[in-house]
Amino acid sequence: xxxxxxxxxxxxxxxxxxxxxxxxxxxxxxxxxxxxxxxxxxxxxxxxxxxxxxxxxxxxxxxxxxxxxxxxxxxxxxxxxxxxxxxxxxxxxxxxxxxxxxxxxxxxxxxxxxxxxxxxxxxxxxxxxxxxxxxxxxxxxxxxxxxxxxxxxxxxxxxxxxxxxxxxxxxxxxxxxxxxxxxxxxxxxxxxxxxxxxxxxxxxxxxxxxxxxxxxxxxxxxxxxxxxxxxxxxxxxxxxxxxxxxxxxxxxxxxxxxxxxxxxxxxxxxxxxxx
Amino acid sequence: xxxxxxxxxxxxxxxxxxxxxxxxxxxxxxxxxxxxxxxxxxxxxxxxxxxxxxxxxxxxxxxxxxxxxxxxxxxxxxxxxxxxxxxxxxxxxxxxxxxxxxxxxxxxxxxxxxxxxxxxxxxxxxxxxxxxxxxxxxxxxxxxxxxxxxxxxxxxxxxxxxxxxxxxxxxxxxxxxxxxxxxxxxxxxxxxxxxxxxxxxxxxxxxxxxxxxxxxxxxxxxxxxxxxxxxxxxxxxxxxxxxxxxxxxxxxxxxxxxxxxxxxxxxxxxxxxxxxxxxxxxxxxxxxxxxxxxxxxxxxxxxxxxxxxxxxxxxxxxxxxxxxxxxxxxxxxxxxxxxxxxxxxxx
Numbered sequence: 001x002x003x004x005x006x007x008x009x010x011x012x013x014x015x016x017x018x019x020x021x022x023x024x025x026x027x028x029x030x031x032x033x034x035x036x037x038x039x040x041x042x043x044x045x046x047x048x049x050x051x052x053x054x055x056x057x058x059x060x061x062x063x064x065x066x067x068x069x070x071x072x073x074x075x076x077x078x079x080x081x082x083x084x085x086x087x088x089x090x091x092x093x094x095x096x097x098x099x100x101x102x103x104x105x106x107x108x109x110x111x112x113x114x115x116x117x118x119x120x121x122x123x124x125x126x127x128x129x130x131x132x133x134x135x136x137x138x139x140x141x142x143x144x145x146x147x148x149x150x151x152x153x154x155x156x157x158x159x160x161x162x163x164x165x166x167x168x169x170x171x172x173x174x175x176x177x178x179x180x181x182x183x184x185x186x187x188x189x190x191x192x193x194x195x196x197x198x199x200x201x202x203x204x205x206x207x208x209x210x211x212x213x214x215x216x217x218x219x220x221x222x223x224x225x226x227x228x229x230x231x232x233x234x235x236x237x238x239x240x241x242x243x244x245x246x247x248x249x250x251x252x253x254x255x256x257x258x259x260x261x262x263x264x265x266x267x268x269x270x271x272x273x274x275x
Numbered sequence: 276x277x278x279x280x281x282x283x284x285x286x287x288x289x290x291x292x293x294x295x296x297x298x299x300x301x302x303x304x305x306x307x308x309x310x311x312x313x314x315x316x317x318x319x320x321x322x323x324x325x326x327x328x329x330x331x332x333x334x335x336x337x338x339x340x341x342x343x344x345x346x347x348x349x350x351x352x353x354x355x356x357x358x359x360x361x362x363x364x365x366x367x368x369x370x371x372x373x374x375x376x377x378x379x380x381x382x383x384x385x386x387x388x389x390x391x392x393x394x395x396x397x398x399x400x401x402x403x404x405x406x407x408x409x410x411x412x413x414x415x416x417x418x419x420x421x422x423x424x425x426x427x428x429x430x431x432x433x434x435x436x437x438x439x440x441x442x443x444x445x446x447x448x449x450x451x452x453x454x455x456x457x458x459x460x461x462x463x464x465x466x467x468x469x470x471x472x473x474x475x476x477x478x479x480x481x482x483x484x485x486x487x488x489x490x491x492x493x494x495x496x497x498x499x500x501x502x503x504x505x506x507x508x509x510x511x512x513x514x515x516x517x518x519x520x521x522x523x524x525x526x527x528x529x530x531x532x533x534x535x536x537x538x539x540x541x542x543x544x545x546x547x548x549x550x551x552x553x554x555x556x557x558x559x560x561x562x563x564x565x566x567x568x569x570x571x572x573x574x575x576x577x578x579x580x581x582x583x584x585x586x587x588x589x590x591x592x593x594x595x596x597x598x599x600x601x602x603x604x605x606x607x608x609x610x611x612x613x614x615x616x617x618x619x620x621x622x
Contacts, residue, residue, distance in 0.1 A: 167359035170326050171421075173346045174353040175373035175428055185376070189363045 032251065035244045047245040052221050053230065060227040061253070063138050064206030067145030072199040074146075075153025076191070082154070083161040097155070100148045105211030112144050113215035136218030141226065144212040149202035156198035160191050193269050200261040207254055276337035276431040276464050277302045278323065283332030285318055285488075292318045294488040296332070300481070305458045306466045307479035311511070315488040316468045317436055323466065324434050325349045336431055352425030356437040358417040360409035366420050367405040370395055373428035395423040398457070415446040419453075426461070435467035439474065451478050472512050476500065484508050506621040509544045516545045516591050527562060527581060532614045539620035547576065549617040550593035554603055555610045563591065565609050568600070575600040579611065 036044070047053065082094060100108065116123040116134040126132045134140045164187065172182045210228040217224040227250050234243035283296040292315045300306050308316040321327035323334055325346035333342045341349050361369050370392045374383055383391070396402035399419040409417055418438060425433060438454070439447040455478050458465055469475050475482050476496040484491040484499065484507075492504040503509035510517070518528060520541050533543065552565075567578045577600070579591040591613070605611070 165357075165359060167355045167357060168361060170346070171353065171355060171359040171424075172361070172372065172376075174324060174326070174349075174351060175376065175424065176347045177372070177376040178347065181376045185372070186361055 029251065032244060032248055035240070036248045039241050039245055043241070044245050047242050048249055052225070053246060055222045056225045056227050056230045057249075057253075059138055059141065059223075059225060060207055060250075061257075063141040063145060063226070064203050064209075067142045067149060067206045068199050068203035070142070071146050071149040071153050071202045072195060075150045075198060075202070076157055076195055078150065079154045079157040079161055083158060097151050100151050105148060105209065106215070108147055109144060109212035109215035112140075112147065112212065116140060116143065116216060135216050136220060136224060138224055140216040140218070141213050141224060144216050145206040145209055148209060148212050149205050152201040152205060153195070153198035156201065157191060157194050160194040164190060193265055196261065196265045196268060200258060200265070203261070204254065204258060207250070207257075278432060278464065278466070279333075279335040279338075280319075280323070281333045281335070283319070283322060283329045283334070285315070285322065285327070285329050291488050293322070293329070296488075296490060298483065298490060298493070300464060300466065302337075302464055303462045304464060304481050305455070305479050306464075306481045306483060307475035308466060308468045308483050308485060309472060309475040309511075310470065310485035310491075312470055314485045316470075316485050319485070320434050320436055320466060320468050323432070324351050324353050326353070350428075350431040352428060352430030352433045354418070354421050354425050354433070354435040354438050356440045358409070358414075358421045358441075360417055360421055360424070362409055365406050365408055366396070366401070366412070367392055369409065369420060370424045370427050372424065391427065395427055396420075398426075399423045413446075414442045415450060418442065418450065422454075422457075426463075430463065433463050433465040435465065437468050437470070439469075439471075447474075454478060476512070484511065486511075503544075503619060506542055506544065509619055509621065514547050514592060514594075516547065516550070518543045518545070518589070528615070532616070533618055540622040542621045544619045544621065545615055546617070547592045547594035548574075549615060550591065551614045551616060552577065552579070552593055552595075552603070552605075552611045553614075554605055555612045563611050563613050565605055565607060565611055566590075567607060570597075573597060577605075579613065 039047075078097065082090065082097075113120075113135055115121045116126075118124065118127055118133060118135065120135070123133070123135055126134055132139070134143055168186055168190075169182050172186045177185065208228065210226075210232075213226055214229055217226060217229075219225050219229055227246060231243045231246050231250075234240075234246065278298075278300040280296055280298040283293055283298075284291070285293040296319060308319060310316045318327060322329045325334075325341070325344060325348075329342075333340055335341065336349065336351075346353075361372065364372070371388050374388045374391065377383075393402055393405070396405055399422060401416055401419055401423070404412060404416065404420075409420070412420065418441075422435075422438075435454075439450055442450065451474060454467075467478070476499075479496060481493065482496055482499050483493045486507050492499055492508045494502075499508060500512055503512060506517075509515055520543060528543070533545075552563075563579050563581050565577060566580045569576045569578075571594070573596060574594050575597055577593045577595070579593060581589045581591060593613075
């Protein structure tokens with residue numbers, strides 16, 4: 001980079017970025033990779049293909065996916081309501097949205113577990129009326145993950161909805177579009193990239209979530225045991241190699257999935273002329 | 276299609292944006308709603324479109340009461356000041372939008388849509404841009420695409436909200452002429468909003484002058500220019516010299532040929548081109564001097580000062596063709612004789 005650019009401060013800022021990424025992200029994560037080199041390939045495969053490990057992977061990724069989808073749907077509606085309508089107590093709801101960001105996730109987990117356990121207030125109601133048990137099932141994990149990931153969706157979609165030109169909607173109506181057509185053909189395509197970002201954040205958060213899940217999940221092996229918990233369990237048993245192998249696998253899968261979501265986003269933006 | 280507005284009123288809180296507007300627009304006209312900002316012209320246009328609802332009054336389009344029709348059912352085409360093109364669609368899809376959202380039984384086939392969109396894009400001379408996105412176009416191109424999009428649904432009435440407001444001067448000039456020609460070819464009843472009197476006079480076949488939510492005057496551009504209904508219209512349309520007969524000493528105006536014998540009001544408006552000047556002889560007792568002049572292309576604007584020998588000083592502007600001014604051989608500071616050929620009186 002010998003060429004001087006219009007924007008000053010390239011060197012110090014890129015320097016800072018690289019140092020930050022190295023210290024906070026790359027060095028810790030590479031330690032994980034190096035640590036795993038102590039294992040040979042057969043040991044690694046043996047640990048990973050363990051039935052309990054495989055089912056925990058399935059639980060973690062499927063619950064995170066379902067939770068992110070639901071959070072994406074409802075988060076969009078919440079953002080829509082907060083942007084489009086004015087009503088009494090709107091500021092209060094605004095503050096409420098960020099609550100899961102600030103609340104220690106363990107507290108959320110304990111509260112959710114208390115009300116959704118079979119003897120709890122909502123848990124009893126659900127079992128009695130629909131025969132659905134939430135706590136100690138994957139459904140409970142999904143519930144906890146929705147709780148903590150909704151703000152990610154709301155806060156990414158909201159600014160895009162705020163910025164949206166209402167004259168575009170008026171133009172669509174004046175051309176004869178129904179309300180639904182205005183939404184589906186004009187508003188939604190413009191919000192979709194932001195919604196995908198929110199979805200990706202919610203999913204990433206869901207995969208890595210620990211504190212809020214373990215209380216409501218019941219952590220029954222093969223049913224509701226998540227990967228992060230399995231890692232902690234292995235560490236507590238001083239099975240460092242096992243924990244490392246699982247963690248590394250998780251890291252790789254998460255990275256690939258996030259990359260895929262980013263590519264999808266790129267494709268959506270390109271297709272809609274936003275690049 | 277003709278448009279009839281009867282008794283339209285609209286208030287924003289205590290502010291009366293429109294105050295009992297009655298307006299009839301015959302079929303095929305190109306009408307300018309002209310007025311200063313805040314006069315209610317855009318509100319009126321949006322009420323005709325159905326984007327805003329009036330507190331009272333009816334909107335009739337080709338004889339049918341459309342007051343309670345939603346904007347999507349009014350059969351209007353609306354062009355927005357900032358184009359409002361769909362950013363996530365190509366130019367082609369933007370223009371095709373109105374056809375694609377039609378209910379299935381009215382929707383043309385894909386072939387028909389393709390043909391029609393290309394025909395419209397050719398009409399606005401931008402078919403070569405059909406696969407671009409709006410962000411890749413210039414302002415003038417975007418506005419023409421917006422117009423093609425509005426025309427795609429074959430509206431009964433075309434409404435344009437400050438269509439040239441966001442464009443730079445030279446593009447604006449071209450587009451005005453172009454819009455006029457387009458209207459001539461299509462003959463669809465069109466209303467456009469503007470605050471630029473020059474634009475209104477140049478483009479429109481009828482001008483409606485609005486102020487404070489009321490119609491001050493409606494007529495052809497020449498009507499409005501030559502016979503302004505009141506002082507506001509006279510001041511708003513074109514340049515004018517204003518003399519208040521109560522604080523002016525009227526003698527010099529009389530000397531200048533303004534007959535006060537049958538005066539019809541307290542205020543006199545004189546257009547700059549209705550003032551003729553001549554160099555006065557050196558020993559004349561003329562009390563008007565030439566201060567400065569500006570070139571306006573074919574015309575020269577001459578700034579005159581009436582000195583305060585009798586009565587307060589006043590600035591007077593006159594306009595005349597370039598060559599005529601050259602023949603006078605005038606210099607700054609010369610005394611001139613001044614003759615008023617025509618004036619408008621207002622109360």
